[in-house]
Amino acid sequence: MSAATLYDKVWDLHRVAELPGGSTQLFIGLHLIHEVTSPQAFAALKDLDLPVRHPERTVATVDHIVPTTSQARPFADPLAEQMLATLEANCAAHGITLHGIGSGRQGIVHVIAPELGLSQPGMTVACGDSHTSTHGAFGAIAFGIGTSQVRDVLASQSLAMNKLKVRRIWVDGQLQPGVFAKDLVLHVIRSLGVKGGVGYAYEFAGPAIAALSMEERMTLCNMAIEGGARCGYVNPDQTTFDYLQGRPFAPSGEAWGRAVAWWSSLASGPEAVFDDEVRFDAAAIAPTITWGITPGQGIGVDEAVPTVEQTPPEERPLAEEAYRYMDLQPGTPIAGTPVDVCFIGSCTNGRLSDLQAAAAVARGRRVAPGIKAFVVPGSEQVAAAAEAEGLDQVFVEAGFEWREPGCSMCLAMNPDRLEGRQISASSSNRNFKGRQGSATGRTLLMSPAMVAAAAVTGRVTDVRALLQT
C-alpha cells in the first residue's frame, strides 16, 4: 500500500469522513464546470431544493460546443446556443464565475484553469470531464467525474471516493529533438495498455519528467486517463512555482512564500512507498503515433503497423477490428500513410508551446494540396499570445486556417468534423471510432509538430527529417 506519496498526503488532508458504504468523503478544492456535463446537475440540485455550498470554489467556462469560425451570439446551432444560455443562467443564479466568450479568459477548461493560476499543488480538482487529470501536472489530485458527482460537488463540495493505488512511472534520460511529451505519453500507454492504469494514480517522476516544462507536464498528465489511470501527477518543483507566480488566481504577496513552502512539503520524498513502479528511458522513444482505434494502439513513426502474429493473443480481436476500420494493412510502415485533415488543438496540445512547435515545422512551408489543415488555440489567452508572436501569420501563410478557441474537432460537438471516411492527423487524445464527428472517420494521434509535418507533406512523416533541413 502506498505511503507518504503526494497522493497520500493530499488524500489525507482532504478526507472529511468515512462513509457508511465504505468509501471516503473527500473535500474538493477546485471544481471546474462546462456546458456539457453541468446542466443536468443543476437541474438535479433544483429538484432537491439545494443551494451550491461553495460557489466561490466552482469556476465555469464554455468549450465543447463553441463554433471556431464565428462566435457571434446567438450561435448558428440552436442546441449549442441553448447549452451556453443554460450555463450562463445557472452560473448567474448561483453566483459562479463564468469565463465566457470574449472575456479574454475563455477556452478549454483544462487550458484556462492552469493559465489563470486556479490549478495549484496540493488541491483536489474535479470536473465533469475525464481529462481533468491534466491538472495533476501541478501536483494536484485531479480527476474526471460524472454528472451525478457534479451535482454532489455543487451540493457538498465533496465526493464519495475510493482511494487509488499509486504507480510511479520513472522516466530516465532525455527526450530527443523532435520528440515531445505527447510521444512520451503515447509510448507509456502503448507499453502499459489502455487498461493498465485502472485502479491507479500515476506519479510521473525521474530526470526526464523533471526536465519537462509545465505545458509538457500537462500534456503528459492529460492523457493518463487514456492509459486507464484516473489521475496522473508530477511532484511540484521550481518549474511549477515559476509557472504559477504572477498568475491571476495564484497566491501573491506574503502568501506566496508560505504557499511555496507548503507546496514543496507535499512532494513524494525518499521515504515514499509506491504500490508499483515502471521505468522508461526517454532517449529510446521515437515520435509516436496511433494506427488503431484506441490510444494504446501506438507505434513509433519509423515502425510498421503490427501484424497479428506480433499482437498478444488477447489483443488480436481488437487489432483485427482496427485493421478493418482504419483500412490499414498489417506489416506496412505507418510513415507515408496519406491523410485528409490535419487538426492542431485540444486540451492535450492546444497550448502556446504546442503551437510554437507546430509553427516551427510550418514556417516557410506550404500545406500539401487537397489537405484541410487548421489550428484551434486552446484558449483566448493562448490565441492572444500566439498572435503576439505572429504564429497566426506563420500558419496562415503556410495554408492553415487559424480559428477561435474551443474543443473543436477533438470531439466534434461543434461544426468542425470529419466527413465520411476521411483520415485525420490530430494532436488530440482519442482515436475512438467516430470520435471526430463521422461514424466512419479515422484518426491518427500524434504530436502537434508531427501534425504539421503531415500537413505539409500530405502524409504521415517523421518530423525529425523536417527539423534537420
Add this chain to the structure above:
Amino acid sequence: MASSAPFPTGPIRTHRGRGVAVVGADIDTDRIIPARFLKCVTFDDLACGAFADDRSELANAAAGPHPFDRPEHREASVLVVNSNFGCGSSREHAPQALMRWGIRALIGESFAEIFFGNCLALGIPCLSAEPAAVRALQEAIAADPGAELLLDLETLEVELESEFVGVNRWRVHLDPGPHQMLVSGQWDATGQLLANAAALGDTAARLPYLAGFSAV
C-alpha cells in the same frame, strides 16, 4: 427502445431479467453514446443514442444488426460485456442512455473506473466476472435470448435459467464498498455527503489554500 421499467431506487439486492451481449474489448463511451447526442440539457431522450453509430454500421452488415436492434433483446435488462467497458470520456450520458434503453445491471470482464462510478451513482451494478464466465454467459444468451438471468447481489452469483442450456451459475465480483452501497440502498451519495456538514467545515478550515496559506 426505451424501457418503461422504473429507474432504480432503494436497496438493490436482486435483479431478474433477460440478457443482451455486446461483444468486444475497450468499448468506449463515444461508442456507447456518440458526442452529437450530448447536445442536450436533460438526459431524457438519450435512449435512442445508445450505440447509435455501431447500430447504423451494423444495420445492413452481414454480422448485423446490432444486439440492441434485435427483437429478441428488446426486453433485455442485463448487459453482458467484455473488458474495459466504458473507457474514455466521463460522460454520464453513457450509463444514462443504457439505463433509459432498459439496462439495469451490467456483467463484464472489467469496467473503466469513471463509468463504473457513474453507473453506481444511478444504482446500476457493474459486476465483474472471469473471462470464461463472461464468454459462457454471452454464448448462453446467444443460444437462448429468452432465458432469464437472476442476479443475486447479496451472494454475488448470477444464475441463468434456460430451457435449452439448463441452469448455470457463475460467481461475480463487486468491491466491498460499492457492494455495500448497493445492497444497503446508499448508492446515491448526496444525502450522506450533506449529513457531514460539520466535518466538511473542519476540513475546509485546515486547507492552507482556503486560508491564504496562513494555516501552514
